[in-house]
Amino acid sequence: MDSNKKTAIKNRVIQVGENLKKNNMEFYYADTAADVKGIVESLMPEGCTVTHGGSVSMKECGVPELLNSGKYNYIDRSKASTPEEVKQVYRQAFSADVYISSANAITESGVLYNVDGNSNRIAAIAYGPDSVIIIAGYNKIVHDLNEAEIRVKTEAAPPNCVRLECDTYCASKGECLSLSKAGREITDGCGSDARICCNYLISAQQRHKGRIKVIIVGEELGY
Numbered sequence: 001m002d003s004n005k006k007t008a009i010k011n012r013v014i015q016v017g018e019n020l021k022k023n024n025m026e027f028y029y030a031d032t033a034a035d036v037k038g039i040v041e042s043l044m045p046e047g048c049t050v051t052h053g054g055s056v057s058m059k060e061c062g063v064p065e066l067l068n069s070g071k072y073n074y075i076d077r078s079k080a081s082t083p084e085e086v087k088q089v090y091r092q093a094f095s096a097d098v099y100i101s102s103a104n105a106i107t108e109s110g111v112l113y114n115v116d117g118n119s120n121r122i123a124a125i126a127y128g129p130d131s132v133i134i135i136a137g138y139n140k141i142v143h144d145l146n147e148a149e150i151r152v153k154t155e156a157a158p159p160n161c162v163r164l165e166c167d168t169y170c171a172s173k174g175e176c177l178s179l180s181k182a183g184r185e186i187t188d189g190c191g192s193d194a195r196i197c198c199n200y201l202i203s204a205q206q207r208h209k210g211r212i213k214v215i216i217v218g219e220e221l222g223y
Helices: 003-022 033-042 056-060 063-067 083-095 120-126 145-163 169-173
Strands: 026-030 049-052 098-101 105-107 112-116 131-137 199-203 212-217
Touching: 003 026, 003 105, 003 212, 026 033, 033 063, 033 131, 033 212, 049 063, 049 083, 056 063, 056 131, 083 120, 098 120, 105 145, 112 120, 112 145, 120 131, 120 199, 145 169
Parallel strands: 026 212, 049 098, 098 131, 131 212
Antiparallel strands: 105 112, 112 199
């Protein structure tokens, strides 16, 4: 990446980070995806119980390798083979010491925006685990919640539906059906049973200071 562009991106990320801190979230800057694993390791004591959502960003940073190192009590959702086992793993997340996820969008004012289908991820971000670690590339930064909505409906949901093999309008058309609707609401979308935009979480100023830790990377990650 051009050094001037890299500096501009970092400056924007740092400003967002200052606003995250004002909202009682911890902020960490990672210059590259390769730097993320070390930051995550510094935030997790050995022996702690850790699990995560279905984060592409986390995988791109090599975090699963750390979780499988034997240093932690790792609740690995990929090993759940039946619907009942999946449900049990989702419920275990609430009593985990650490929960790792990404964000669908982060506003310049330091607010996290997440949209889910099953909603186990947004539930754990909101309540349960003692510590939540968010890993996001700079491409997740948006101006405000209006841009966050558009980002999810054009950049996040379509590829995620393709990845998860969900039969939705956005998977086939590349954007949400609601974008063509005049006077749409943020929750408008398709009527598919496979829809992944079912519940919405906006994380603003936090009551429990430092519970949410946000690592923003100076590279594009995830969807």
